Amino acid sequence: MQITLNGKTAIVTGAGQGIGKATARLFAEAGAQVVVNDRDAARVTAAVEDIRATVPGAQVSGATADLGNAEGCRQLVDQARTCDILVNNAAIYENADFFEISDDSWQTYFDVNIMSGVRLSRAYLPTMGKRNWGRVVFISSECAISTPPDMMHYGTTKTALLGLSRGLAKVMAGTGVTVNTVLPGPTLSEGVKALFEEEIRRTGTTLEEYGTEMLKTLRPSSITKRFATCEDVANLILYTCSPLASATTGAALRVDGGVADSI
Template sequence: MHIDLSGKTAIVTGSSAGIGFAIAAGLARAGAHVIVNGRSAASTAQAVERIAAAAPQAQVEGHAGDLGTAQGCAELVARYPSCDILVNNLGIYGLQDFFETPDSEWQRFFEVNIMSGVRLSRAYLPAMVGRGWGRVVFISSESALNIPADMIHYGFTKTALLSLARGLAKRVAGSGVTVNSVLPGPTLSDGLATMLADEVSASGKTLDEVAAEFVVAHRPSSIIRRAASVEEVANMVVYTCSPQASATTGAALRVDGGVVDSL
């Protein structure tokens, strides 16, 4: 399958590293003009340079800003008032017991994980509908279905994204615009690599081996029995953003390695 996104502009939030970076790189390789976003100018510029080096023909530029705030979203929209593809990847996570999670932390997760996507979808979807073509993707998680007991506030936000994507797909029904969510499972992102670094150093095993042991221990329902790569998640997102995925909308697409024990 050849995916050609030439002439399309894509914005990928939270894309200076991890899954977001892999998505931005994949869209750039497919020919899209990609806007990379990170919180700092340095990390954003570095991500742009990495994509440009790997795909010299790619059109890629960066926008540094905190999209977890209304002001940050407004600044992005002011600079880039239109796009054809919006990937709402920005998200935060962290272990914290429910009884020790204050209102402020619930609010922070809500603003970053949910409201960033709400604000940007509200800004960009109407023009997509007017043009008769567009793609919006929300990066959810298998934690939306398997709510983690040690970070309920995170699971809550990821479940909310499923509702948001499904509702928006219905809202723009028949317009030529699709809205979907993608649910990664355990993924060997920069964050997971950092979390496992001490174990890698102490055990003498490779990162892949330690990550696989982590998955077996903490996600025993996994069928692939390992962590997915960020590229494997990005492949699903790039396809979902493609013309070939025109009949896929309102869907919750799992790249979870079979962690969710459901038919």
């Protein structure tokens, strides 16, 4: 099975690192013209340079914009007028006591994790519909269906994406545009590595070893018994955005190592 995205323009938000960057690289390898978005200009530049260095002939550009507000979303749309594939990956997360999470923090999580995808979908979906082809993917999380008590604001926003994606798939019915959600499980992204950094130094273990031990406590239902790599998740996103996935829409697709204990 060969996936080709020649002639398609893909926008990946929050792609300066982690799952977003891995996805942007796979899109470039498949022949797409890729727009790497992040709110950090240095990360955008580094990601674009890395993809160009590792993917011969890569068609990749950067678009720095903070998608946590309407103006930032407008800035991205101004920089990237054309979009055939939209991956709404930009998100924030943290561990926090529910009783200590302020109203402002809740609002920030909704603005970044939900409204960025709402605004960009509203901007790009109409043209996709007119062309009778398009792909939109929201990056949710297994936290959407398991809601960890120490990440209530994050988990709640990821649950909302399931409803948003399903509804938009119905809005685009019969147009050739698909809308889906991908639910990663524990993944060794740069953000997760940063959370583990101090404990790794203290225990003298490798990142993979520490992650495996942490899963026993954090996600004992894991079937793979390991953290996924960013590439593991990006592989599913690539397929979902390809012409091969034309009959897959309105779906919640899990790449969680079996963490969610449901069938």
